Amino acid sequence: MASVPAVPASEASAPSLKISTKDSPSNGVAECIPSFKAADAVIELAPTRKPKPDLTNLAFGSVFTDHMLTIEWTSAGGWQAPQICPFNNLSMHPACSALHYAIQLFEGMKAYRGPGGVVQLFRPMLNMKRMLRSAQRACLPSFDEAELLECIRRLVEVDQDWVPQSDSASLYIRPTFLGTEPSLGVKRPSCALLYVILSPVGSYFSTGAKPVSLWADSKYIRAWRGGTGDCKMGGNYGASIYAQYEAVDYGCQQVLWLYGEDHQITEVGTMNLFLYWINENGEEELATPPLDGIILPGITRQSILELTRKWGVFKVSERHLTMADLQCALKENRVKEMFGSGTACVVSPVDRVLYQGENLNIPCLGDFPPLASRLLKELSDIQYGRTPSDWVFPV
Structure with missing residues (x-):
């Protein structure tokens, strides 16, 4: 299916971005961070959809949804437009800095299905803030946390059928950030990839909810x-x-x-x-x-x-x-x-x-x-x- 522009945030039917003051930056001042914009997102839907797994014996993080989010960055061009596309393998240079020097980080969060089929995230802005702190420590580029959260919301919205109808299961969200510098030099990467994948999950431990x-x-x-x-x-x-x-x-x-x-x-x-x-x-x-x-x-x-x-x-x-x-x-x-x-x-x-x-x-x-x-x-x-x-x- 051909790529189509995402609906601008101002015109979207989904709820507007509202952040609890408890989870917001403490100084209350919005920072001007060069960042991608969720309103620029391009969505390419998968032509076919995968069957949903049986949650009874589902190993944690072993099955993935139909789509993923990717956002590329270079020091020369800055952040590119976010892409929501069919789930696929990544292609990277063998000298990629994430592979050689572990310039990499990730987050873990979940989407839950509540009464009436409503899908919601739990304190996601805290994950965004923690991810930004990790990125700064890893010398990866900064981004606007609210914009990333809106991109993730759109991805979950696209794959919302994968959020389990169960009060003991959920949709695990894995944002990941990699340095993709094609060089063996130990340095701040000049290019990077931020991507998000989704996985329906049950209990984390194989023994279930036991001590x-x-x-x-x-x-x-x-x-x-x-x-x-x-x-x-x-x-x-x-x-x-x-x-x-x-x-x-x-x-x-x-x-x-x-x-x-x-x-x-x-x-x-x-x-x-x-x-x-x-x-x-x-x-x-x-x-x-x-x-x-x-x-x-x-x-x-x-x-x-x-x-x-x-x-x-x-x-x-x-x-x-x-x-x-x-x-x-x-x-x-x-x-x-x-x-x-x-x-x-x-x-x-x-x-x-x-x-x-x-x-x-x-x-x-x-x-x-x-x-x-x-x-x-x-x-x-x-x-x-x-x-x-x-x-x-x-x-």
Whole structure:
């Protein structure tokens, strides 16, 4: 099918771009960033559509929709017009800087189908802001976050039939940004490609919604201060795979990454981590490691902090936690729950941590203990439109 111009944003029938003030830039001043414009998007529809998959045994990120979004950039010509086109393979030079020097980053977000078939995104502007921060760290070009979000909205709108009719499945959105400089020189790339692909997904873990076990060992380090641990870059994950397989060899599902001589608790595999306990001062507390440059600023993490602070039921802290803190609290029966959070899993309870040859059993009443259950329900109700919220963005 021939390419046709997209409908300008001012004439589109879809909702206009509305961003929650909670998720907007803090200074309230719009920046003039040289960027592509969603209104310039060109849409080429696929001549045939692929059959939709059975969600029952769908492996995470294994099936993709009919279309994708691509936006090219060069230092000489700037950003080109966004293209929504049939899903296809990329073609790149063998000396592409993303392949040789990992000048690459990505994001992860979801589209959910709510009551009446309405499709919506969950706090997508936070993903856009995080992606821009990662791009700056990777020396990739800046862009207008609102324009990218509108491009993604249009892509999801084109493939909206792929958003599952299920309250346990969703459409995973993977924006990716690559340096495509055809040179072996280690430098800021002179050309780049930003693209977005979509994948219908069910549960992230093969075991479904059940507690996970963690292998905690200081043998490997995920991130360090001054590094890129707070950016969503592929290299952070690729370098973790070896340790992940070692964790499996020890009978655990995920790696609990430690840092420093005092074995500070940082992240869990693809998740942020929370400890719900009675702290050393006798206070009921929900604690998670602080954003000190090592921790990825998760959107679900931020949402859990904001929700629980609004409840006002217990103390909510961003603070350093060590394995010694956890061991002591377990011995004194002060641990209530431990769970991970992330876009893919939402909330995932932890029932065991293997540390220095000892299994630390975490209290876990049933598959989902009370706090994790409440958080999962409240977040899911917002994501799937059962609870009205300014955190959702309609497609």
